[in-house]
Amino acid sequence: MIRFAPLPQPMTATGAPRRVGVEIELGGLDEAHVARLCADTLGGHAVQEDSHIWTVHDTCIGTLEIYLDIFLRKVTKTKLRDLALDIGREVVPVEIVTQPLDMDGLVRLDGLNAVLRKAGALGSRAGWAFGFGVHLNVQIASDSDADILRPLLAYALIEDWLRAAHPIDDSRRLLPFTDPYPTEFVRALIGLGPDGTAHAAMVLYLHHTPTRNRGLDMLPIFAHFWPERIAQAISDKTSARPTFHFRLPDCLIDDPDWSIAQEWQRWVLVERVAADAALLERLSREWLDDHGLLTLIRSGWAERCGTILRAAGLDFTGLPG
Known part of the structure; x- marks a missing residue:
């Protein structure tokens, strides 16, 4: 496994480790399935906040948010809204959003990849309109x-x-x-x-x-x-x-040779x-x-x-x- 290379300035001006929030976009799995896999792998318990929004509390890397990444999820819940979200699922990614993580937290998150891949998670190369990425929010x-x-x-x-x-x-x-x-x-x-x-x-x-x-x-x-x-x-x-909102990295979660650590190297x-x-x-x-x-x-x-x-x-x- 590729390790996470250290930043040239690993500490903040106050002496605390710099942290990184991560957003992972993926297809192939619905929000409920992703939430359950996160809880099973990282601990904690999954709670459904809305039809397409889940929160996983008390994991080993803090709270995770999992949702269908489209503006409609913020619209008042109606049957029509939920129908539109279900239709959009073919091209709209499910997103996993973490709290700011230290280096150990990044390693633990990277370990989730294999679990999601085995369950059928898809990355950018699985469809011409997918375009899924990993966003790094670097303090x-x-x-x-x-x-x-x-x-x-x-x-x-x-x-x-x-x-x-x-x-x-x-x-x-x-x-x-x-x-x-x-x-x-x-x-x-x-x-x-x-x-x-x-x-x-x-x-x-x-x-x-x-x-x-x-x-x-x-x-x-x-x-x-x-x-x-x-x-x-x-x-x-x-x-x-x-935080620097680094949007360039790909999500190739269905490739067994891919890891978030590789994408992290771009920012380092x-x-x-x-x-x-x-x-x-x-x-x-x-x-x-x-x-x-x-x-x-x-x-x-x-x-x-x-x-x-x-x-x-x-x-x-x-x-x-």
């Missing part, structure tokens, strides 16, 4: 500008390589939920630089990419610090929390780049050189970025695992 190391801005800049600089070197499933690329950052946003972030402010990054974000449908959704962090500004700019409800790599000031500077300089005034094709930068990362001793195979 920020501190409220400082650097601990918010530098991981954002690092991700923006290496995103094309992340997608090329470890591609997400085709079904997810066809859907809008994990679109890449616009080139002009990356250019603006480079102009801001690693020593800019989180507030300035928020202003750029709202100008260039005011949507949650990105591989790295920064709106929860920005809503945590500037709730009124985000509420005014974004129509979608944004849960304010001091982002933070390792963010922690290396010289590497950030080089990537920024070479990104500008590669893109010039106008770039329509992103594959060239992905290859060049990979060469730079390998020279720095950073790639997926170089991560501890």
Whole structure:
């Protein structure tokens, strides 16, 4: 089993371990079945809150929420609503949502995969319209500008390589939920630089990419610090929390060789780049050189970025695992 690689900054500014909330999207099983399997594997007891919403209390990793991931579940319960939810089950994922977990909790959650897979859980590759993912809500190391801005800049600089070197499933690329950052946003972030402010990054974000449908959704962090500004700019409800909402990872739960730990490595790599000031500077300089005034094709930068990362001793195979 691949272990969960440690973060470069594993502790918060207060000395507590950084925690990670996880959201797992899957098909093939209904909410009740998933809830029972979670309780059987992780302990606790499952409670049905609504026709399509379950809570598993007192597990070894805290409370789990399990529900059909569609806005209709929040609509007042009627027979028509429940019928629509049942019909939508063919393409709408069941989602498992955890509380913030420490590294031991992540390992225990990863162990649930085999149980769900054996029971018939399906991932992205099982259907062209599935597009299921794993979302990692990674607690920020501190409220400082650097601990918010530098991981954002690092991700923006290496995103094309992340997608090329470890591609997400085709079904997810066809859907809008994990679109890449616009080139002009990356250019603006480079102009801001690693020593800019989180507030300035928020202003750029709202100008260039005011949507949650990105591989790295920064709106929860920005809503945590500037709730009124985000509420005014974004129509979608944004849960304010001091976490990087990393939406890029796939859910391939029906593949016996897949694990959440593999997807976690993507984020660890982002933070390792963010922690290396010289590497950030080089990537920024070479990104500008590669893109010039106008770039329509992103594959060239992905290859060049990979060469730079390998020279720095950073790639997926170089991560501890």
